Amino acid sequence: MQGSFSKVAATEASPKWEACIKRENSLYDRGNDIRSDFERDYTRLLHCQAYRRLKHKTQVFFAPHNDHICTRMEHVSHVASVASTISKYLGLNPQLANAIAIGHDIGHAPFGHHGEDCLNSLLLQNGQNKSGHNAPKKFWHERNSLFFADYIETLPDPDAYEKNLDLTYAVRDGLICHCGEIHQQGIKPREDVIDLYQIKRPGIIQPFTWEGCVVKIADKISFLGRDLEDARQYHILDMSCYRQLREIVGSTLGFEGKGAKALRSGRAVNTTVLINDMIVDLCNSSSPETGISFSDEYFKFILELNKFNFSRIYTHWRLVEFQHYAKNIIETIYRTLEKTQLYAKNGRLASALRYFPKLCQTFEDWLVKYTNYQPQHQIDRKKICRYCTRQVFDITQEESFQKCIIEFISGMTDQFAIQVYEEIISF
Numbered sequence: 001m002q003g004s005f006s007k008v009a010a011t012e013a014s015p016k017w018e019a020c021i022k023r024e025n026s027l028y029d030r031g032n033d034i035r036s037d038f039e040r041d042y043t044r045l046l047h048c049q050a051y052r053r054l055k056h057k058t059q060v061f062f063a064p065h066n067d068h069i070c071t072r073m074e075h076v077s078h079v080a081s082v083a084s085t086i087s088k089y090l091g092l093n094p095q096l097a098n099a100i101a102i103g104h105d106i107g108h109a110p111f112g113h114h115g116e117d118c119l120n121s122l123l124l125q126n127g128q129n130k131s132g133h134n135a136p137k138k139f140w141h142e143r144n145s146l147f148f149a150d151y152i153e154t155l156p157d158p159d160a161y162e163k164n165l166d167l168t169y170a171v172r173d174g175l176i177c178h179c180g181e182i183h184q185q186g187i188k189p190r191e192d193v194i195d196l197y198q199i200k201r202p203g204i205i206q207p208f209t210w211e212g213c214v215v216k217i218a219d220k221i222s223f224l225g226r227d228l229e230d231a232r233q234y235h236i237l238d239m240s241c242y243r244q245l246r247e248i249v250g251s252t253l254g255f256e257g258k259g260a261k262a263l264r265s266g267r268a269v270n271t272t273v274l275i276n277d278m279i280v281d282l283c284n285s286s287s288p289e290t291g292i293s294f295s296d297e298y299f300k301f302i303l304e305l306n307k308f309n310f311s312r313i314y315t316h317w318r319l320v321e322f323q324h325y326a327k328n329i330i331e332t333i334y335r336t337l338e339k340t341q342l343y344a345k346n347g348r349l350a351s352a353l354r355y356f357p358k359l360c361q362t363f364e365d366w367l368v369k370y371t372n373y374q375p376q377h378q379i380d381r382k383k384i385c386r387y388c389t390r391q392v393f394d395i396t397q398e399e400s401f402q403k404c405i406i407e408f409i410s411g412m413t414d415q416f417a418i419q420v421y422e423e424i425i426s427f
Contacts, residue, residue, distance in 0.1 A: 004090060008210055016208070020209060021037045041103075048106070055072075058111050058114075060319075079101040083211075092210050092214060093211050097218075100211065103171070104175055105145060107143070109144075110416075114326055118330045119139040119330065120137050150165075151390065151392050152164075162389065169193070177212055178216050179203035179216065193208065220306075225275050241312050252298075281294055281298040329417050333421060334406070338405060346376065370389060370390075
């Protein structure tokens with residue numbers, strides 16, 4: 001029902017308000033700012049480099065050359081649109097929902113979820129997790145989005161000093177709790193303020209705010225329909241796929257049901273109709289008492305559509321073939337940089353990577369900004385560049401240096417990773 005969540009929104013009237021707007025470090029005050037705390041967070045995320053790189057990061061189809069295929073940047077824009085629409089209708093705070101949505105994937109690795117799995121495997125192989133096969137993932141993009149927001153991404157202050165984003169707790173919480181891959185009904189926010197780095201698995205801890213819950217559902221709404229549309233663009237779907245889609249619609253919504261229009265012809269995938277119908281159903285089915293929910297028929301439809309996407313799109317042989325290529329790219333870059341630790345300790349990284357100038361320049365700048373690295377025969381470059389960043393990694397410690405490499409690779413775009421890989425293997 002319209003406005004039914006207004007009493008539980010993240011506003012000054014909420015008992016959670018002070019916790020929501022709390023920052024680890026206060027931001028500078030220009031004296032003429034007309035934005036709210038969440039609007040400032042939105043623009044800080046919008047202007048950070050990790051957000052800019054999303055335009056060349058995989059959503060589903062790797063390193064696409066087709067300009068009309070969805071990339072990670074377009075995906076977060078879809079999520080922001082969906083989350084804002086739902087929040088406005090329900091009476092929640094769209095400014096908070098927008099800020100969470102625009103930044104929720106800044107920690108995504110190159111090559112999408114496959115790249116994420118590759119980086120996690122590297123951490124496991126290097127002995128940083130000895131708890132067995134079922135141990136929690138060491139690299140997962142939701143946590144990495146929080147990590148990038150807190151420790152990696154910077155913006156210049158009015159004096160041109162590069163400082164971390166220092167986002168509000170509500171936005172930071174939304175970044176790490178946004179997982180849309182887990183199927184849940186009746187999502188409600190938790191009540192307690194927790195140390196966000198104590199969260200060990202994605203999707204298990206619910207967000208602190210209703211707006212965070214909305215983004216979690218908006219993430220799912222946004223990718224289901226668009227992935228179908230892109231698969232059709234690449235001719236991934238054959239006639240048996242279209243027949244299966246019609247059967248899913250008929251068995252869950254009915255051929256004349258509300259969602260049937262989105263797939264009415266059996267071959268067309270009308271993303272805007274599909275997304276609109278899911279939004280409307282969610283808004284009509286949710287309440288503060290029952291939580292953020294779909295109707296039973298739509299929830300069943302979403303589960304079946306998700307299964308279809310996994311079996312017919314995400315595991316398609318063409319994508320699997322590229323995954324082998326992507327794995328080799330990530331592991332080659334990792335092994336190349338792993339060999340440079342001794343050189344880095346002595347401030348001689350350029351000697352180790354002299355044949356790979358693109359990789360050398362970017363990795364050395366990364367070390368200057370986030371580690372105790374000091375290039376040999378140079379004055380304090382970190383001070384010259386006005387990097388007011390904490391030392392995040394210790395290059396003298398093997399485990400810390402390995403984590404430093406993993407995080408460096410996680411920030412790469414698909415295209416940049418491919419360029420660096422070709423630089424390494426070319427003679």
